[in-house]
Amino acid sequence: MNGNKIPIISTTKLEKVKNCNASNAKPEPRVNSGTLTRWGILNDAIGDWLNNDAPEETAIKKAESEHFGSFDDLQKRILSDMFSDFRVLYPKRKAEIDIDFPSKTVFKEINGEEHGMSAYFQYQVSDKNTIENIKLKIGRPDINEIDRAIYSADKLENETFYAGAVANTELIEIEDIENHQTIIDDYFDIYEDFLENPNKTTPGSHCLSKCGRPAVCGEFPVIGDEKINTRYRGITVSKTNIRDVEKCERKASWNFQYSIPRDKEDSFSGDFGITFHNVAQTMLVNNNNRNDEGEKERLASLIENEDDDTQKKIFKKYEELLEKLKGYENLDITLSEYPVGFTPITEGLIANKDLTVKEGRVATSFIGKADLLGRLDGVPIVIELKTGKKHPGDLTEAELYALGVSKRLKAKEVIVLHIYVNEDKDEANERRFGEDEFISIEKKFESFAEKIASWNPNDALSPSYEVGDWCNYCEFQETCAEFR
Numbered sequence: 001m002n003g004n005k006i007p008i009i010s011t012t013k014l015e016k017v018k019n020c021n022a023s024n025a026k027p028e029p030r031v032n033s034g035t036l037t038r039w040g041i042l043n044d045a046i047g048d049w050l051n052n053d054a055p056e057e058t059a060i061k062k063a064e065s066e067h068f069g070s071f072d073d074l075q076k077r078i079l080s081d082m083f084s085d086f087r088v089l090y091p092k093r094k095a096e097i098d099i100d101f102p103s104k105t106v107f108k109e110i111n112g113e114e115h116g117m118s119a120y121f122q123y124q125v126s127d128k129n130t131i132e133n134i135k136l137k138i139g140r141p142d143i144n145e146i147d148r149a150i151y152s153a154d155k156l157e158n159e160t161f162y163a164g165a166v167a168n169t170e171l172i173e174i175e176d177i178e179n180h181q182t183i184i185d186d187y188f189d190i191y192e193d194f195l196e197n198p199n200k201t202t203p204g205s206h207c208l209s210k211c212g213r214p215a216v217c218g219e220f221p222v223i224g225d226e227k228i229n230t231r232y233r234g235i236t237v238s239k240t241n242i243r244d245v246e247k248c249e250r251k252a253s254w255n256f257q258y259s260i261p262r263d264k265e266d267s268f269s270g271d272f273g274i275t276f277h278n279v280a281q282t283m284l285v286n287n288n289n290r291n292d293e294g295e296k297e298r299l300a301s302l303i304e305n306e307d308d309d310t311q312k313k314i315f316k317k318y319e320e321l322l323e324k325l326k327g328y329e330n331l332d333i334t335l336s337e338y339p340v341g342f343t344p345i346t347e348g349l350i351a352n353k354d355l356t357v358k359e360g361r362v363a364t365s366f367i368g369k370a371d372l373l374g375r376l377d378g379v380p381i382v383i384e385l386k387t388g389k390k391h392p393g394d395l396t397e398a399e400l401y402a403l404g405v406s407k408r409l410k411a412k413e414v415i416v417l418h419i420y421v422n423e424d425k426d427e428a429n430e431r432r433f434g435e436d437e438f439i440s441i442e443k444k445f446e447s448f449a450e451k452i453a454s455w456n457p458n459d460a461l462s463p464s465y466e467v468g469d470w471c472n473y474c475e476f477q478e479t480c481a482e483f484r
């Protein structure tokens, strides 16, 4: 039914396109991500094991030695643990197993041509009477709406869908959705918009987490005029990651390059800083009357659901913020939480599909989400609101914003203003950057990029570690001590 010529888009790609059409445009540089690479390899090992009739211990050993050998000891251990968790989750039994990207597909005619949308799962296990389809996740076994809708639309009578997380020991049945056709129609609308405007960029938080194209989409301009193609490796580095690179490469790389599981996941504590940022951004964007009396009422209505103490604290901090903005009369703030950055290209290491590593060109995109963005007397300005302590890394952050904005807007001058509304009552810090500074910032970030590009994508132990005060706040303390 699904002829080769019918264009098919996967729901994984559509979930990205939902945020930004250009995230699925071409070309996409190669992205060597720790989690994705390990995930693919684990899948291969599971496939081999499922299809191996040898005694259990022999089949496990063979799968591990054939697939996990290219990694360092730490990643090998992570893979072995995940593999063993899976064998508890789904003990082997006699049945026919399809591990070759089984999927369900729905179709729609668009402009006279048939198009398909596919929801993939990992394994299809069939015997005489039943078919079991298993969708496996690394984290929680939650399945997105469009996958559930497609499974519901295309399900046979003897077929059951299950979701499992590798670290859990239970498979959960995926229930049908009644309004599946409405959801499928909505996603075909998203797809049609993508077909009409494939290169439309919509920058947001997703640029940092869900897209492999920051180096080529034009939002985070390349330094120099080198053209990037699919042989290049693309890496995305956030402003927090850069602070870590300056101190301990291992900590930075375990977070953004190798995705090493943290010793303990952060427990979420009601974060005043996030609430204050959200409120301040809503109050200040596109508002030329920030000091009007009526603004107090607007603020009060924004925070009416917060408890009394939080409301008082927000009022006090917001007053402090307005006080610090006095003197900035011709300030127009137009955007908030907006990603800004740029992309140096350097020599570095690239992993091939077969996990061999070779030298090549690496495009490293440095991206920070600016709290507020606008113009002061016509000059681009980034404003960062800080409720915590002043940090030496604030300078690097300001440099990242300044160069990013100057590249994107072709501006000769950029202002970065850090406003501290913290317990220490620190003074605001206004930095002005011009062309001389841009040259030295380029050099500084090129040297970060060279360092990052030199890490072996398969070897999480290749970046160096540096023990210091910062270890007290490190999420990898136990694992790090074990692998020194």
Ligand code: SF4
Binding pocket: 019, 020, 021, 022, 023, 024, 201, 202, 203, 204, 206, 207, 211, 212, 213, 214, 215, 217, 218, 219
């Ligand atoms: S980096 Fe952001 S703006 Fe660029 S293509 Fe990806 S999601 Fe879109």
Ligand code: SF4
Binding pocket: 248, 250, 251, 465, 466, 467, 468, 470, 471, 474, 475, 476, 477, 480, 481
């Ligand atoms: S514990 Fe210290 S040395 Fe180890 S990764 Fe963390 S910051 Fe680096």
